[in-house]
Amino acid sequence: ETFYEIERSTDNSPFTVFRTNIAPNTTQFLDNSLTKDITYFYRVRANINGVYMPYSNIQGCIFTETLPWVTALDEATTWKEQVQVFPNPNTTGIFQLRIPQGFVLQQTTVMALEGIVLEVIKNQNQETISLAHLSGGIYMLLMEDSKGRKCYRKIMKL
Numbered sequence: 810e811t812f813y814e815i816e817r818s819t820d821n822s823p824f825t826v827f828r829t830n831i832a833p834n835t836t837q838f839l840d841n842s843l844t845k846d847i848t849y850f851y852r853v854r855a856n857i858n859g860v861y862m863p864y865s866n867i868q869g870c871i872f873t874e875t876l877p878w879v880t881a882l883d884e885a886t887t888w889k890e891q892v893q894v895f896p897n898p899n900t901t902g903i904f905q906l907r908i909p910q911g912f913v914l915q916q917t918t919v920m921a922l923e924g925i926v927l928e929v930i931k932n933q934n935q936e937t938i939s940l941a942h943l944s945g946g947i948y949m950l951l952m953e954d955s956k957g958r959k960c961y962r963k964i965m966k967l
Contacts, residue, residue, distance in 0.1 A: 811856050818850045821867065827851070837946060839923055843872040870925050894938075894950065898965035902941035912958070918951040919943075940966055 813835060817827035831838065843849065849872070853865040893907035908914055917938060919928040927948070930938065940948065945966050952960045 811858055813853055813855055814861075816852050816854075816864075819847055821850045821869070824850070824852060836944065841923065843923065845872055847872060872924055892952065892960045892962065894962045894964055897962075898967050900967045902939060902943060902966045904938050904940065904964060906936060906938060906952075908952075913955040915953050915955050918953075920949040920951065922947055922949060940964075 812829070812833065813831040814829045815827045815831065815838060816824035817840070818824045827840075828838070840849070840851075848869055850867050850869045852867050855862040891907075891909040892912070894904050895907070897904065906914075916929055916931045918926055919930070919940065920926055927943065938950070943966060947963060947965050950962045950964055952962070954960075
């Protein structure tokens with residue numbers, strides 16, 4: 810491919826060009842111009858030496874939260890500081906969790922950096938979390954305990 814072109818729509822038709830001239834072999838793209846509670850639809854096509862290839866399948870997503878970790882990471886409480894996720898970064902996608910006493914993990918939400926929820930893991934094993942099935946990248950983990958306390962961690966799978 811010479812470059813990629815991404816088109817976006819909020820009602821699945823019509824699509825308009827959102828970004829063009831995206832470098833060959835690009836596998837991820839961050840859309841930081843989303844509005845809360847709006848569903849967005851995307852499609853991609855390659856351009857090879859001036860000839861456009863067929864569009865990809867349409868992918869839809871809804872942005873339901875503002876980026877909560879922007880402020881949450883600044884909240885320095887003892888228990889949040891003690892939650893550890895390691896090794897980070899890693900290549901296997903298997904992360905060890907160290908949870909402080911009194912923190913009963915109810916669920917972990919795995920999010921892309923743009924806030925899209927990729928997976929919710931309920932009543933998980935508190936010692937490990939497997940993201941082996943996800944492609945390499947940077948993700949956010951939102952860990953919630955039985956008392957509603959939240960802890961965010963940025964992780965990287967190589």
